[in-house]
Amino acid sequence: MNSSTASDGDHGSREGVAKDLAPGCTSDDIEEGARYVATVNGVVEYGVFVDLSEVVSGLVHESKLDSTYEIGDEIVVELVEIRENGDLGFEEVATDPDRVNRADIAHGDSARIGSLGDRTGDAVYLEGDVVQIKQTAGPTVFSIRDGTGIVPCAAFEAAGVRAYPDIELDDTVRVSGTVEAHDDAPQLEVETVSILDGEERETVRARVDEAVEAAATPTDPEPLIEWPAFDALREDLAAVARRLRRAVLEGRPIRVRHHADGDGMCAALPVQLALENLISEVHADPDAPRHLFKRLPSKAPYYEMEDVTRDLNFALEDEVRHGQRLPLLFMVDNGSTEEDTPAYRALAQYDIPILAVDHHHPDPDAVGPLLEEHVNPYLHGEDYRITTGMMCVELARMIDPSITDDLEHVPAVAGLADRSKADAMERYLELAESAGYDESALNDIVEALDYAAHWLRYSSGPNLISDALDLDCDDPERHAELVDFLASRARRDVEDQLENAEGHVEHERLDNGAHLYRLDVENHARRFTYPAPGKTTGELHDRKVTETGDPVITIGYGPDFSVLRSDGVRLDIPNMVTELQAELDGAGVSGGGHLVVGSIKFVPGARERVLDALVDKMESAELDADLRSTLLRDDG
Structure with missing residues (x-):
């Protein structure tokens, strides 16, 4: 039996609580001596018939009534008798239905989302937080989490009409319905959704938060x-x-x-x-x-x-x-x-x-x-x-x-x-x-x-x-086969690019002894194809390091950018960018990367100033025979 109750509200003590059954609730969800919110569905000489849900109904005998009612009126009743034949007897409780503390009662068993895979066809209710509300051309789908999982709950109104418009993201709710299989996965076909507040909300939130905290803990392999x-x-x-x-x-x-x-x-x-x-x-x-x-x-x-x-x-x-x-x-x-x-x-x-x-x-x-x-x-x-x-x-x-x-x-x-x-x-x-x-x-x-x-x-x-x-x-x-195809084409295209560019590479020996190689990749390398400027510069650099065995710096540059690679030279490219920004007004310098691999952008009109300043900084950099570039094959 579902015995969920509301917390004390603004209208009285727990004696003023009446249970409000979900439409699908059955006689398994009620108990003698409990109070319920009911709706009058018939008026006869000897009393009124009331509905507690779509399937739970009974009589309030005229001797147990204090007032007169019409069909559709709400009334608070107490269940005083469950007869052997299943008939239910009620008496009126002298309480204004609008002033009562209502305890929403869901139909079915309390269930956790993580266990729904084995419960297809069962009537259950869930308690948790709303983490997504998606309106489809058919139902409104509420995704609910309870710390053991997240399940879609489909609520049907007219096609494309928002069900339960008062429910918002992050509300804590109780959802009742039937577990169905949808695309071989559990989904709850919604019967009712009610927003929890007060003590009930805090209890559910604490339970969910505790479960999430435990599940969020990473492993330590x-x-x-x-x-x-x-x-x-x-x-x-x-x-x-x-x-x-x-x-x-x-x-x-x-x-x-x-x-x-x-x-x-x-x-x-x-x-x-x-x-x-x-x-x-x-x-x-x-x-x-x-x-x-x-x-x-x-x-x-x-x-x-x-x-x-x-x-x-x-x-x-x-x-x-x-x-x-x-x-x-x-x-x-x-x-x-x-x-x-x-x-x-x-x-x-x-x-x-x-x-x-x-x-x-x-x-x-x-x-x-x-x-x-x-x-x-x-x-x-x-x-x-x-x-x-x-x-x-x-x-x-x-x-x-x-x-x-x-x-x-x-x-x-x-x-x-x-x-x-x-x-x-x-x-x-x-x-x-x-x-x-x-x-x-x-x-x-x-x-x-x-x-x-x-x-x-x-x-x-x-x-x-x-x-x-x-x-x-x-x-x-x-x-x-895929790797062989892609890798062979990559090496072929790199080889073609460097073969075409090699005759246009400029070389000089810096004062600190490092080799400096420069290539205008805008004019002496194919554009908009593989390899891109960064890759071209990196491959050229690797060749020169292998050829010389000495400290090498390589610059691949275009109208508004330069790509830098260094081996055996203690560069600090992020710091160089910061210095250039301070030293070259109007050059629009930006960029960075790693200490010895990076790229720099600038306005086209400042290209020569930026490149000259870069070379000056490179000449004053210390050599380090143990410092080998480790990095990026940036596309530039």
Whole structure:
């Protein structure tokens, strides 16, 4: 028997409480001596007949009435008798129905969302929070969470008409109905929905919050390799994992923005796999992973206004059209610099939390107040050699450790993509080899990812990138053939580009002994094709490092940009950008990146001033034979 009762209200003590049965309630939901709100459905000489629900009715004998009633009137009654034949006898309670404290009684058994898969056909009621309200051409679908899961509850009015218009996002409710199978997943066909308040609301909220807090706790798997430099980051990554798991449990959409390069993809895809698995586990709706998770590449290693404007527009449209919460934004392999702050400030006008995991040289004073969580090796005295892909593989395992076997090669791919010379690279390569990927195969994957990312541009290419990375790919032969095709074309196009550009490369020896190579990629490299300026500059740089064996700096420049690569020279490109901004009025200098790999933008008319100032700074930089560039194959 359902004996839910309301808390004391403004109109009296618990003696003034009357139960208000849901339409589907049966005789199993009532008890002698209890008070109910009833509706008069018939008037006869010997009394009135009343309905407590669609199926519970009885008589109030005229001797038990204090007033006269008409059909449709409300009356408060007490159940005084349940006869052997099932007939019910009531007496009037001298209480104004408009002044009574009503206790909404749902039909069926109390149930938790996590158990609905085995209860098809059962009448149940749920208590929890509304996390989405979607109006379809048919029913209004309320998504309810109770800490054990999230289930769609379909409430029917006239086609396309909003059911229960008083219910809003984040209300705590009691929903009763019948569990049905929809697309082989449970869905509640709604009978009634009532908003909880007072003590009932607080009790349900406390229960849900406790369950969510427990479920949001990340796992703590053993690291894939032993690496003391990485240990300081694990607590920060666990905080991000907790926040991401909580977002799933809250029904909040997640948008991942990642740098569109090898390391960025190696970082974002494991997190995507882990979160989509968790969303499928939490949500009864099989389409939830598709609706609640989006992976979005960014060409620049920071959050551009073009990207944030597009993201914000889509988020606001989804809020209106699909009744979703505004999303959580997760920045991956970007998001740590002052250049990100204008976009972050745009999001600050809305309820959009921002997390960042990155290994670019950060500006914590600028981004810190705008981020809920910020993970970066520089914040712990480490540097870019710990790539974002390495960090996010461990993050994904904290969210879903079951995917560990699928990820063992990914940190090595990330390290090779960003040319990490970290001490741990050897151990990551050994781990990948034990999983069936030798270094040659890993390098092919790097080239394939880079080539695919170039042509995908602003598309995430979910299936193509997953197949190339061999992550959640169900056909090993397809993976091998795809990687071979993409990697061979990438190497062919790079070779053609450098062959055409080689005769136009300018060389000089700087005062500090470093070689400086310069290439006008605007006029002496093919445009709008692969490789892009950043890739062209990086490949040229690698050749010159191999040829000379000496410290090398390479600049690839166009009318309003330059791409920088350095080996064996202690550059600090973010600091150089800051100095140029102060020194060159009207040059419009911006940019950054890592210490020895980066890009700089400027106004076309200031190109010569900017390049000359850059060379002056490079000549005064110290040489470091042990400093080897580890990084980015940026598209520039």
